Amino acid sequence: MNARQLSTGLGLATVLVIAALLTGCAPAATPASPAPQHPQSHTPSATPTPTTLPSAGTSATATTAKLAVYTAPNGAVAETLSNPQPSGAPLVLLVAATQGTWLKVDLAQRPNGSTGWIKADAVTLHRLDYSLKASTENRTLALYKNDALVKTFTVATGTGGTPTPHGSFYITELLAPTNAGYGPYAFGLSAFSEALTSFGGGPGQIGLHGTDDAASIGKAASHGCIRLANPDITELAHLLPLGTPITIS
Numbered sequence: 001m002n003a004r005q006l007s008t009g010l011g012l013a014t015v016l017v018i019a020a021l022l023t024g025c026a027p028a029a030t031p032a033s034p035a036p037q038h039p040q041s042h043t044p045s046a047t048p049t050p051t052t053l054p055s056a057g058t059s060a061t062a063t064t065a066k067l068a069v070y071t072a073p074n075g076a077v078a079e080t081l082s083n084p085q086p087s088g089a090p091l092v093l094l095v096a097a098t099q100g101t102w103l104k105v106d107l108a109q110r111p112n113g114s115t116g117w118i119k120a121d122a123v124t125l126h127r128l129d130y131s132l133k134a135s136t137e138n139r140t141l142a143l144y145k146n147d148a149l150v151k152t153f154t155v156a157t158g159t160g161g162t163p164t165p166h167g168s169f170y171i172t173e174l175l176a177p178t179n180a181g182y183g184p185y186a187f188g189l190s191a192f193s194e195a196l197t198s199f200g201g202g203p204g205q206i207g208l209h210g211t212d213d214a215a216s217i218g219k220a221a222s223h224g225c226i227r228l229a230n231p232d233i234t235e236l237a238h239l240l241p242l243g244t245p246i247t248i249s
Helices: 230-237
Strands: 002-007 014-019 058-062 066-070 077-082 092-099 102-106 115-119 123-127 130-135 140-145 148-158 167-177 186-192 205-209 220-222 226-228 245-248
Touching: 092 115, 092 167, 102 167, 130 148, 167 205, 186 230, 205 230, 220 226, 226 230
Parallel strands: 130 245, 148 220, 205 226
Antiparallel strands: 002 014, 002 167, 058 092, 058 123, 066 077, 066 115, 092 102, 102 115, 130 140, 140 148, 148 226, 167 186, 167 245, 186 205
């Protein structure tokens, strides 16, 4: 999907022209510039990181051009991630657990549910107040703030042949699509299609995006992505920082 990357820093979103490929669904809209902001952040010190995480979670934004991911604390390097990401978005991961000065993080890669360990001094931590819960059976997306339900949206989800994957994921990037079908905004998720190993030249990454096919909302109509009405995705684009967790069931 051709798109513009919207960087979610501490100030207004910066729009960069990039190309991103998500598992797609429909036809297009003209992008605008949202202004999502990170919650208050802090840089970890050499002291052990607290083991109690905020209810919605904690995100970790890489502060170096390369971020090493380890198999375990003090273990071998399993892989090295680039910052920014290929899409141009900053590298943001969701913290799953802590152990001293090490962070266990969820990874945006196959297989779904992949995790690894990173050093706390290589990232900046951000408290996450918001979280999302999607139901493919009810075709709804619920927005929570500190565990309190804020709003429920009606969505379109994957069809029988290309279902929306279930599991715990997070928002990896925010894009302003320039091609047909994705509405004004699209969040990339850490989820990948379990039916499609590639789509439109991309890796089959699942997106949370708008649509120009309003009649599809509330139906099983996508290749695995979660579609929202354009006003709804616009609302979320202005609200949610990268790293925001989403549970799909």
